[in-house]
Amino acid sequence: MSSEFAIAAQNLSKRYALFGKPSDRLKQLLLGRWRRYAREFHALQDVSFVIRPGEVVGIVGRNGAGKSTLLQMVCGTLEPSTGILAVQGRVAALLELGAGFSPDFTGLENIYINAAILGLSRAQVDAQLDAILAFADIGEFIHQPVKTYSSGMFMRLAFAVATSVEPDILVIDEALSVGDGAFARKSFDRIMRLKDAGKTILFCSHSMYQIEALCSRALWIDAGRLRMDGAPADVTSAYSASLNADALTGTGATSTLVPRAVAAGAGLGRIVHVTAEVDGEPVPKGSAAQVLSGQSTLALTLGFSIDPTLPTPALALGISDANGLTVASATTHNDGFAVRMDVLGQGHATIVFERFPLLKGRYSVTVFLVSEDAVHVYDQIERSVLVDVRQRGLEQGLVSLPHKWQE
Structure with missing residues (x-):
């Protein structure tokens, strides 16, 4: 592998054992020496690539293709079954926002806990706390248990913490727009500033438009394998053609003169x-x-x-x-x-x-x-x-x- 990389994968694979019924797990444990009671499922298989510092790489693929498995490996929440994955630098992830939050702790307590998980010392969190609170903008609710938060407040706080660590690598899984209109735009602007600052970004999305607009390179994951690695326009075109090959001709009604509600609220x-x-x-x-x-x-x-x-x-x-x-x-x-x-x-x-x-x-x-x-x-x-x-x-x-x- 090259020494100049942010993320490098070599023959990366992830296997799972799938059992037909719960009793097969016990049979596999007791009798697995003579017979297999599970079938193997390869979420990823022999995936290799190198992402250099500062690259913005889009990941495309059908649901269940293995995209989220790959991102979780990059974040360190999953271990590969075989192969090598090397990641250099601090990683911040926008996968399942707030997945590590404790519902019984206050928002403020969760800030310190999650920032520590992401590698920040208490002194660093103290220095950034005002900025985190201002960005989340949830007022006095910061002193209440997060189980009392609305989904929008929860996402605001989780996003503010995840992007406050000034990561070397930012991993995004369909999280460019979170919360209400104003916060969605604010969160997007923060991600763009990280891009402009030369941070490495992995961006998984079903929006081919955003893949082409944001990324300098794209990976197409298909049935657990890396099918294509190249310029975003080439990859999204090939991926779209693959989707269209199985599509049926549509005959839905037109929506000419579309009646829509007038925009209401900030940022909409x-x-x-x-x-x-x-x-x-x-x-x-x-x-x-x-x-x-x-x-x-x-x-x-x-x-x-x-x-x-x-x-x-x-x-x-x-x-x-x-x-x-x-x-x-x-x-x-x-x-x-x-x-x-x-x-x-x-x-x-x-x-x-x-x-x-x-x-x-x-x-x-x-x-x-x-x-x-x-x-x-x-x-x-x-x-x-x-x-x-x-x-x-x-x-x-x-x-x-x-x-x-x-x-």
Whole structure:
């Protein structure tokens, strides 16, 4: 293994013995010398990789693929069955927030206990206590047993403690958004500061958008094995194609003119409507947009409402085929378009596709309201608009590329 690493795994495996019924455990103990009463399950098998200091690595894979097993090994809460795992530096984990909290102890007592587990001395905790309390923002409840906390208060305190240790390695398992809207944004900003400070981050998520936006590299775990290791765009594309290979064609109803509640409370943002027009004619609510490939102009208007104290957000959308494969996307951030909002935090933007280039088929549009840097997702609506595309010619594929023939 290289000496310049934050995390290094070599032929890492984790096996479990699965018993058909409880009595088989006793039989295995007494008679296992002559017969096996359990079958082996490999949560991980022969996984090898090296992550260097400062890398932000996304981990993708289906539920049960072994992602959480790998993260727990990195955190030291699971031991490998075979292979070598070396971790250099202090690790902070956002797996099951507050898993180590004692319900009968006060929030303040739990801060000292969990900070000690994470490697901080009492003097270090004393020095950071005001910052932890300010970040958690649970007021006088800090002196009450955590069993009296709401789930939101519990998550606030757990997150504040876990990220206060200035870790060398931060492990995140679907925990970028915790608590209410304001705290979700605040927690996300803290993680981004750790990234900007050059900390090593392992980020496990089902959001391919966030994997590509946050990570410099991605690992695809499939049935316990490392199937792919590479650039996030390449890995997420291959993983999505694998998911789509087993998907059935969807025919769900459109949600054009989506009615949504107006944003309420600090830190929140909502998409309040999505409307579609084809060649200047509005698409009726509950109907799919009828588009002629290479001829029709499709316009989509996205309206939003957001906490006006937040920076002006960005808007994004993805167009997927009938199998769920994203075939095109766009964001106001990438396109350099400045979204406007009024003093109440309300605004909208329209995206126009002239001579719509996709070929025949049924497509769906998923829309997103995202932070000003197009990373944090405030809200999203899947299949907000359905688009039925017809074509006159016999071209095959998904898109008609600009081209010409020459002698």
